[in-house]
Amino acid sequence: MRVDGQERGCPVSVRMTSYVAPRFRLTIPETPFLPAEQIFIGLTTAILCGIGLYREYWFLTETSKGRWLAKAFGLLTALWILRSLLALGVIFGLSLSLGIINPVRW
Numbered sequence: 001m002r003v004d005g006q007e008r009g010c011p012v013s014v015r016m017t018s019y020v021a022p023r024f025r026l027t028i029p030e031t032p033f034l035p036a037e038q039i040f041i042g043l044t045t046a047i048l049c050g051i052g053l054y055r056e057y058w059f060l061t062e063t064s065k066g067r068w069l070a071k072a073f074g075l076l077t078a079l080w081i082l083r084s085l086l087a088l089g090v091i092f093g094l095s096l097s098l099g100i101i102n103p104v105r106w
Contacts, residue, residue, distance in 0.1 A: 034099050042097025049089030056082055 052059060060066040060078055069078040095101045 034097075038099075038103060039097045042093045042095070044093070046090045046093030046097065049086045049093060052086045053083065053090070056086070 056079060059082060060070050060075065066078075066082070069081065072078070073081060092101065096103070
C-alpha cells in the first residue's frame with residue numbers, strides 16, 4: 001500500500017529528485033568506433049607485458065639485457081625496475097585498447 005510516495009513499513013518518503021553530477025569527473029571520451037588495429041595492438045602489448053611480469057626472474061637471468069640490468073643495479077632493484085616498466089606497459093596497452101589513449105592520426 002502506497003501513501004504519498006511511502007511504502008508500508010518505510011518511514012522515509014521516496015521522492016524522485018534530479019541528481020547533479022560532480023563537476024570534475026573522469027569520463028572516457030565517446031568515440032563512434034575503435035579501429036581494430038588499435039584494439040589489437042593495445043591488447044597484444046598488455047598481454048606480452050603481463051607474460052613478462054609472470055616470467056620476470058627468467059628475463060633477468062636468461063637474457064642479456066636482463067643480466068645487464070641486474071649487474072648494473074643489483075638483483076632486487078633490477079627486479080623492481082622491470083616490474084615497474086612492465087606494469088606501465090600493461091596500463092598503456094589496456095588504455096590504448098579501451099580508447100582512453102588514442103594514437104596520432106595524420
